[in-house]
Amino acid sequence: MQILNLVKTKMRTSSRLTKYQIDLISYTTSKHLDSWLELSEFPQYAKKWFLLARNEAFKSDFSAAKLGCVIVYKNHVIGKGHNKLKTDPIQKRYNEKYRDWNITDDSNLIVHSLHAEIDAIKHIPYPVMQKLDWKHVEVYIFRVAPGLEGCTGLALPCPACAHALQDLGIQKVYYTTGHLDKPFGCCDL
Ligand SMILES: [Zn+2]
Numbered sequence: 199m200q201i202l203n204l205v206k207t208k209m210r211t212s213s214r215l216t217k218y219q220i221d222l223i224s225y226t227t228s229k230h231l232d233s234w235l236e237l238s239e240f241p242q243y244a245k246k247w248f249l250l251a252r253n254e255a256f257k258s259d260f261s262a263a264k265l266g267c268v269i270v271y272k273n274h275v276i277g278k279g280h281n282k283l284k285t286d287p288i289q290k291r292y293n294e295k296y297r298d299w300n301i302t303d304d305s306n307l308i309v310h311s312l313h314a315e316i317d318a319i320k321h322i323p324y325p326v327m328q329k330l331d332w333k334h335v336e337v338y339i340f341r342v343a344p345g346l347e348g349c350t351g352l353a354l355p356c357p358a359c360a361h362a363l364q365d366l367g368i369q370k371v372y373y374t375t376g377h378l379d380k381p382f383g384c385c386d387l
């Protein structure tokens with residue numbers, strides 16, 4: 199909880215997510231990202247990981263919901279990923295178990311497109327995964343606000359991804375949000 203203490207005016211814990219055994223820590227802002235990064239109290243290392251997650255988000259296939267995820271262990275990135283249009287069996291399994299809504303394509307088939315968190319987990323090399331102490335792993339998720347490329351949007355993990363992270367034993371997840379009035383993305387350029 200060190201980050202939370204350092205930037206308590208800028209971050210908050212989401213109480214509605216206490217049903218998970220992980221800390222989901224949000225960063226709420228109405229500022230342009232560059233303004234946010236200038237906040238002196240925000241730890242440099244957290245900026246670094248959020249910037250990397252942003253770089254990942256820009257690689258997303260999606261036009262409106264670009265999300266990137268970086269997984270960090272002992273100050274090293276061990277996995278990176280972004281949401282993709284392609285379907286994925288792990289995503290499908292978690293979606294079916296934990297989500298009560300589904301996205302369908304034109305033919306009404308349910309689409310289990312890959313989320314950034316699962317993509318990042320899948321990119322952790324197997325030998326690294328074998329040696330991890332998962333409770334010291336940190337996850338950073340960044341969402342680019344739709345149409346506002348420098349701004350943050352809501353990157354709260356969906357129930358499927360939250361459970362996947364929890365099942366691994368991950369305890370800390372940091373994610374961006376938009377402004378409270380515009381949770382999916384806002385900035386005051
Ligand atoms: Zn998800």
